[in-house]
Amino acid sequence: MSTLYEFLARLYTVATVFFCLLALEAVILFRSVTGSITSSDNRNAISTTEYLQLIEEKNPAILYTEMLREQLVIECSVCLSEFLEGESVRNLKCKHTFHKDCLDKWLQQYLATCPLCRTKVLPDEIVADYHRLRDQTDQYDGSDEEMIFLLSALHGNGLQRIF
Numbered sequence: 117m118s119t120l121y122e123f124l125a126r127l128y129t130v131a132t133v134f135f136c137l138l139a140l141e142a143v144i145l146f147r148s149v150t151g152s153i154t155s156s157d158n159r160n161a162i163s164t165t166e167y168l169q170l171i172e173e174k175n176p177a178i179l180y181t182e183m184l185r186e187q188l189v190i191e192c193s194v195c196l197s198e199f200l201e202g203e204s205v206r207n208l209k210c211k212h213t214f215h216k217d218c219l220d221k222w223l224q225q226y227l228a229t230c231p232l233c234r235t236k237v238l239p240d241e242i243v244a245d246y247h248r249l250r251d252q253t254d255q256y257d258g259s260d261e262e263m264i265f266l267l268s269a270l271h272g273n274g275l276q277r278i279f
Contacts, residue, residue, distance in 0.1 A: 161245050161246070161248045161249035162242065162245050162246050162249060163249065164224065164246070166246075167223075167224070167242070167246045168220060168224075170238060170242060171206075171219075171220060171223055171228075171237065171238065174237060174238060175206045175207070175208055175209070175237065176206075177204045177205065177206055177216040178204070178205060178206075178207060179202055179203070179204060179205070180199040180200065180201060180202065180203045180204075180205045181201065182201070189213045192205075192213075192214045192215045192218050193212065193214060193231060193232055194214050194215065194218035194219065194221075194222055194231055195215060195218045197215070199213075199215070203215065204216040204217075206219045206220075208230050208235065208237060209235065209237075210230050210232075210233050210235040212230050212231075212232050212233065214231070219231075223237060223238070224246075227243060228242070228243045
């Protein structure tokens with residue numbers, strides 16, 4: 117009788133893993149089909165490189181010089197570090213100046229506005245296109261590591277029921 121119980125318990129575990137794999141395959145198939153539909157909607161989505169090129173076109177980077185120091189521009193308001201002679205900085209249309217790298221990171225993570233006065237650096241449509249592509253690439257990619265973790269969790273759960 118205990119052999120029959122052990123056989124049924126193992127059969128239950130195998131069936132559970134099988135149906136979980138089947139469900140995962142169905143989800144992956146569904147996402148690939150819907151992903152192909154939404155990818156055609158993202159014709160205007162732009163990559164990070166294109167986004168940074170647009171920032172460079174609108175607000176080209178310059179080297180920090182004593183002339184900027186005379187205008188009382190002493191530190192970057194993003195990282196709060198003083199500017200050093202020869203560093204690459206961006207001077208926005210609103211007359212605020214930042215380290216090039218600090219401002220570029222800010223513009224990639226948030227809306228494309230000046231960190232101090234919130235003046236727009238890029239049009240809303242360009243920012244929306246950039247974030248649309250970025251949000252799409254942040255989704256689950258169907259990696260094997262996540263599936264292995266899920267299966268190992270199921271396997272461990274099934275063994276606890278047997279013993």
